Amino acid sequence: MAARNPDKPAAREPKAAKKRGAVPRRPGRPTGGASAVDQRNRLIDSALALFAQQGIADTTLAAIAKAAGVTPAMLHYYFKTREQLLDVLIDERFLPVRKSIEEVFEANADDPAAAISLLVQRFMSIAEEYPWFASIWMRGVLSEGSLLKDRIRERFGDAHQKSAFQCIVRWQAEGRLSADLEPALVFMSLLGLTMLPLTAVKMWRDDPLRRELGAKEIARHALALLMHGVGPQLPAGKKLKKQVS
Amino acid sequence: MAARNPDKPAAREPKAAKKRGAVPRRPGRPTGGASAVDQRNRLIDSALALFAQQGIADTTLAAIAKAAGVTPAMLHYYFKTREQLLDVLIDERFLPVRKSIEEVFEANADDPAAAISLLVQRFMSIAEEYPWFASIWMRGVLSEGSLLKDRIRERFGDAHQKSAFQCIVRWQAEGRLSADLEPALVFMSLLGLTMLPLTAVKMWRDDPLRRELGAKEIARHALALLMHGVGPQLPAGKKLKKQVS
DNA sequence: ATATTAATTAACTAGGTAATTAATATACGG
DNA sequence: CCGTATATTAATTACCTAGTTAATTAATAT
Known part of the structure; x- marks a missing residue:
């Protein structure tokens, strides 16, 4: 809460000062146009x-x-009230998006590589359609105390989370996913390679080195890392694997 | 209390009845022990x-x-003042840590794999020694406006950041680092695989699935992902189903 | 005409917030 | 053993802020 404001706006006078010569918007029901639901x-x-x-x-x-x-x-x-606004936000905006994320996992329970790469792409399309999502989610991950996370879990449960976890364990048991990965961290890693940079680039608008970065570059980078790690892809060999864009 | 009329009692009576029967801690220089610098x-x-x-x-x-x-x-x-407290924090606590991070990069400018894995380990030991670091840095990444980032850059510059960037570009040119990676996102990815989960696990203390996670597990997971991606590693001596990567 | 709905103004409540002071107690050098 | 420097608290000053409510106004529908 920024409370440090040195310039003093006098005291308790009537507001009077209307800026914006445009339309002071007089009281009373406005004429036509914007419906209540809008x-x-x-x-x-x-x-x-x-x-x-x-x-x-x-x-x-x-x-x-x-x-x-x-x-x-x-x-x-x-x-x-403010609290009820938060509830509305969660129900009408957050839960649908979250559901669409979990669907990807469940629709590809038999193919780790597909599940992960589709998940990355889903993250990207969500971030494009709902610019608020990445930032709010990331903020939620590092606390905001109970403001969102607890509230969401309250309305949504964590059954999906558990089934995703077991899915990952199964993949590892079947030898289709690196056994060195920590199942509980896989989802967090996806976040860290997609939502985190998506949020960060918004703060980089004035950084010359990183101004050009967008969802496309982030997705490419994340997928490359997830699929092969940082190493070069053709380690001195001649066999050219087909490169999926 | 926005009381406009301060009827002044002016008398300076002790507040009386301080809770905590223990030690109300009366004014005056305390006896022995805690030195000023402590x-x-x-x-x-x-x-x-x-x-x-x-x-x-x-x-x-x-x-x-x-x-x-x-x-x-x-x-x-x-x-x-509050501002000066922030300056002290940055100078005495933040800059030394940040410097120690950049040293790793510069000390291994000729070996990408070493640089990256040592960086991950350095992150972990920093997080262990300074529990505040991961959280404050992550918060800084997603905004906090100018509170820290600008202040740090003001005192520190971004020469190191630029040289690290060029280092990555060079590694790619030499074929020692995957060309699909985005140089400007490499550091952010390391953050996302280390500092982010480190911060998050602190919020997971009451989650049965993820309570056991600590720096060791995070480091293992991050290194596995960075070195080989999510695919299973080919264990010597045993053939397994061909994995078209 | 009347009722309903959408919106504004203005004020109120209740609580911070940073900064600073005067008083006070101890430590320490002479 | 005394004065001064240091460390600390209590109390105060002088603000700012947010959420909420009440009264009111105007457009529209009945």
Whole structure:
């Protein structure tokens, strides 16, 4: 919570100062156009964007309202409390995405290489469609205490997680997956090779060396690492394996 | 309390009834033991622990003082301001560690595999010696705006980062490192396979499947992945189903 | 006309927050 | 054994902030 603001805006006077010569947006029901359900979705979108940018704990209702061009009271009108806004976010936005991730694992329970590479690609397409996802998830991984993770587990359970774990153990037993891997860390590694860089590149917009990086490069890099490690692919041999792009 | 009217009692009575019958710790120079430099270090340690736990922005001076069992005024005494505390943290704790990371890269500029595996091990020993490091660094990677990253760069520059980048490019040109890797993402991948899980496991203390994970398991897993990818290693002397990679 | 809905303004509540002071207790050099 | 330097607490100052509610206004539907 940044509370250190040296410039003092006087005291308790009426707000008066309306910037934005454009449209001061007078009170009362607005004319036509934006339906209630649209407004609600716009508020949710604003909330997700800000949560991704600065974290959940550091985002106030006032900030969300401002980003959406409305007053804080609107948030209460549509979501009643801050807590309920979080619940709505989880139910309507997070759970569907998470489900689509787990589906990939379950649809390829008999082919580790396919499961992993499809998972990487799924991560990438999710990140493209929902720009808030990577950042919020990564933030969730390194705490945010109970704000999201516990809440999600509460609504979702961890049955899927367990079955994925057993899947990995089975692959190893069948000799189809490196036995040196730690089953409980496989998923975290995928995160670390996809969601983490995806989140990081957003902070690199002004770094000359890394400005050009996008989802495509990240996916290529992650898949190369996952499939062969860091070593060169043709170790002095002549046999050219076919290279999947 | 935004009370506009401060009817001043002005009298300075002791707060009375301090909880904790133990030791209310009256003012005045304490008897023996804790030297000034010890106290200073204890305060720094408390700050780092809290920063790692809840992030820098969400940690107040009062919280740090409380964690160290002293009053907020102590922080003022030793560090003058919050900003200066951050500067001290960076100079005395962060930069030495970061330097020790970059040394590994430079000491092994002619051997990619050694550089990478030593780097992984260095990460692990750092994380063991300085439990705050992984969490604070990871938080820094995904934003915290300018709180740390810019400050560190200001004091440290990014010459090392650039030379590491060129080192990777050279390895690729020499055919000693997979050409499918993205040079700018190699370091991030190491982070994602070490610091990220290290940070995450601290949150998994109550997860039955993942409670047992420690630095050793993470290092093993990361090295396996980095060296060979997810595929099974071909054990000598036994033929197994052909794996078209 | 009336009721309902969507939205705004303005204020209130309750709690931080960093910084600084005055008082106080001990340690230490002379 | 006394004065001064050091270390520490209690208390205060002077703010800022967030979430929430109440009153109100205007557009629309009945």
